[in-house]
Amino acid sequence: MKKNKLVNSKVVFNHSAFAKAVLLSTILLVSCSQKIYELKKVSGNQTAVDATLESTEEIEAFIAPFKKSLDGQMNEQISYNPTSMHKNDYKLNTPIGNMMAAIVRTQGEPVYYSRTGKRLDMVLLNHGGIRSGLNAGPVTMRSAYEIMPFDNEIVIAELSGKQVHELINYLVERKSAHPIDGLQILLNKDHSINKVLINKKPIDNYKTYTVATNDYLYNGGDNMSFFKDTPMTKIDYKIRNALIDYFKKVDTLNFKRDNRFDILK
């Protein structure tokens, strides 16, 4: 690799020379009367940062110890993914979104049950919260950190039937592939609601539903206002740790798109 030296680093700055220079330039500026400059021409472009560029040695050397420590922990293989998955693979629901929702249920429900004696009715996460795709091949600790770099935790909110309707209206209105599990929304061709089921049953307006989500969404993230002031239980389980725990126990991932949220043909 070609190397390039860092020339204008503030780290190596000589402070007394700097002070002198500032003094000198101040004198220069003050001694002449201040000039005015008018804009004449502007040009704009961008340069791709890629392998055709040189690398700065000092920067690489500075990064090296951080990288070494991190790589030791991140490169461990913990599962295998046969098919690449990205959050924009399909509309309305995606293999990677379905994976996220399934893992939150699989990993989160036993903890929630042991603390409250209650089961989960459904899971709702956000499409924007899937921060990276998962390539085909080995799944590592790094994959989990890339998909979920945030430190958000799984929380369980209790929603009334009415609040669940608000949740559904939110999803239907936005038609984004927010990860869901336990909930099915089928739309007609004109995008009106054809059928909505939770655990294969119609919504009971008098029932309380347990919805696993993350603390970001519970606190109104992505404008999910239907969670506001609903009873909430923490299970002290980070989403990323749920991914890591699941990957460690499952040899090969197998997630697909299905018709949990779809438009009828």
Next chain:
Amino acid sequence: MKRRKFIRNTSTGILAGTALWSNYALANGIFTGPELEMGTKKITILHTNDTHSHIEPISGGRNDGRGGVARRAALINTVREENPNTLLLDCGDIFQGTPYFNFYGGELEIKLMTMMGYDAATIGNHDFDNSIDGLFKQLPNASFDFVISNYDFSNTIMDGHIKSRKVVIKDGVRIGLFGVGIQLQGLVDPKMYKETIYNDPIETAKDQARLLREEDNCDLVICMSHLGYSYRGDKVSDLALAAATSGIDLIIGGHTHTFLDAPEIVKNAIGKDVMVNQVGCYGINLGRIDFYLKEGKIDKGVDVVYDV
């Protein structure tokens, strides 16, 4: 090390940062470049946005092999050799996106920006991801200023540590910088941004542009934004800000990770042109804007030439 032709013909000592400052007057004469007419100044703005803790080149996916801080540093050096009157700016979301942030809390990102000689950065929503205390903790590692004008930090730990505007003088040209950040409510958990108050970006931008022009006598005014490039609906964006204000020459932005083929030219509130740019994300591109200025007032009716 590769050098540009005209650099090779000058004293190499000028390239060192310290020498560059003490040779201020000399540099003024030599570094304005052979292509410039007498009395014309050239100011170069380099900018990044949404670098999101991408330290190493990206591995895998559609951006495989792109980006990387060590390469960006080399590119910045090359531009500075060509024109020492260069400003390096970042438009926020420095934090979050690779395990470097999870493990080191943004220390590496900020230290590297200091090494690269960033002049200023504005604050993105993800820069609150370790809460406002996590951002505050990294401030000692930054030799550059965080500049943001529409967040009121009075009731937070950041009070007094953030600039609402900044003036940099390069080759006698007064360059005014201010920053605008996105609405935090609904985007960032309130327990992360605490009592940070969000003020209207357009009203703030009008005030800052006026102050920079009239009080600080700036020749150029640059807005560093983390509002987002453009939105459907009436959510405030860089394009909306450009059209609703005056006195701003350039808006560099972030948040929406927008890759543009070329900067956009927008008519501002008084019918003058303003340039808007954004360079995607993850340090994949380095944006560059060159301003050519002429001493004294230009004849009325002569428009600024845009070459994009």
